[in-house]
Amino acid sequence: MVGGGLTKLGLFKDRNSKDFFTEAFVEMAGSIDKGFDPKEIDAVYVGNYSNDFFVNQSHWGPIIADLLGHVPKPVTRTEAACASSALAFREGVLAIASGLYDIVLVGGFEQMSKRTTEEVAEGLAMAASPYEVAAGFTFPGVFATMATAYFAKYGVDREILFNVTIKSHHNAPLNRKAQFPMSIRDFMNSRIEKLRKKGEPIPDWKDEKDFLRDPIVNPPVAWPMHLFDCCPISDGAACLLLVAEEIAKNFTDDPIYLAGMGQGSSYSFHAKKDLTSYEATKYAAKEAYEMSGLTPKDIQFSEVHDCFSIAEIVHIEDLGFFKPGEGWIGVAEGLTRLDGSIPINTSGGLKTKGHPVGATGVAQLYEVWVQLRNKAGKRQVPKSNLRIGAAHNFGGTGGTCTFTILERR
């Protein structure tokens, strides 16, 4: 991995997917220490979940090839719901590893702001299983249901989720690309300021958790998932330049290497043996650990797919960072904070950075790349000898999961 780019994430109704991908590509090209000629790109792999639905346009591969002047060389679009671009990355890696190509651009994008919130929710639910949708489940509803199973199994309640939200929002203001670069304390102060201006009574919130308990500012979406448990709707794009190991030093003296990667699949939610775990994540992790020869203890930090607060807790258990039933304790003890033993979602995660679904897989790998190159600024993981980072991407209600381990040598 020799270059990377990520747009500022948010809602940009006056711009389109091509604008987003251009922004990410230009940053990527500028990030390559020794420069490169875009004409040398052998192939492009781009992930996109559902611009077909979001902007009524399919067949995005050639649109991106056209945009980049890549024509007539090959371009391939990958789709796996929220894990779409992790699969683009994987295809790019496999193409280089096979010896077919030497220089491959991988990326992803999504344009969600053209649709209303209700329409986006409907579009996202298309990535759940048909049985869940027929029964009336929404995306937040599936994760909410998993949360109640987790609560019942381990004797905990909604309070454990607040620690995840507060932690993610702590990292957000340190990431200039985050959609919501605000801590929970910032949200509290902004709310108080608004109420003061209106001359309305100011609630007596004791602390951040008390704020999150308030149903006026944090209403339920699908109980026990409330507004601050859910990631936002976002526009954005990300891309990375991958090259064969033998030529990496032609691009930079500090390339980041792939140590291991894995991908798994899963049954529909109701057919899962254990509602508090994802077999697709476990399988992907097992593959990645075996390929790299590493264990969960070797991972120094990781991005995980926190589309909902409960998901982050379940993922850090499935990936082996914590034992089953102990993820929430690790979060409560601060171990997943930026200065903890295993920082999780240094970018602020999907919750605060934003989640343009097709861009997310590569956007997560971009964060790991930035961290490993020691270029994350104020959110840099404060560990000396930072060498191993990982990213976990999760599609739909767990139907496709990937785990990728990156290494600085």
Add this chain to the structure above:
Amino acid sequence: MMEERPFNDTSYEQFLKESKIMGSKCKKCGALALPPRAICVSCLGTEMEWIQFKGMGKLVAFTSITVAPPYMAKEGFGRNNPYSVGVVELEEGVKAVARIIGVDAKKPELIHVGTPLKAEFLEKGEGSGKQIFLAFKP
């Protein structure tokens, strides 16, 4: 004849219209599936027989949805009128996702995992558009 129907979603829905919860049982290894499957995911066998589920079970996970998708909003559900859905484990050992009725969706704190439930067949639409959905209630 019941035996002649294919082991698929269409047959499952037809049976629901007859107020029957029908799944598949693998003739080779005995694994059960609901909705029915043509291929057994335990032994990959393809010889199936029908099994009728009694519709008795318990709640293993649930939610109460306040932000409803358009097709539920049409039925009047939403912020002021949430509805519950959940995962039910049937006596026979398989799980199903379904609407949970007869509970107060406005007070999800009072709904408990482990609650015994029984099946109910919900009708939606009319005439040729009529559909039957599986629901469970305490």
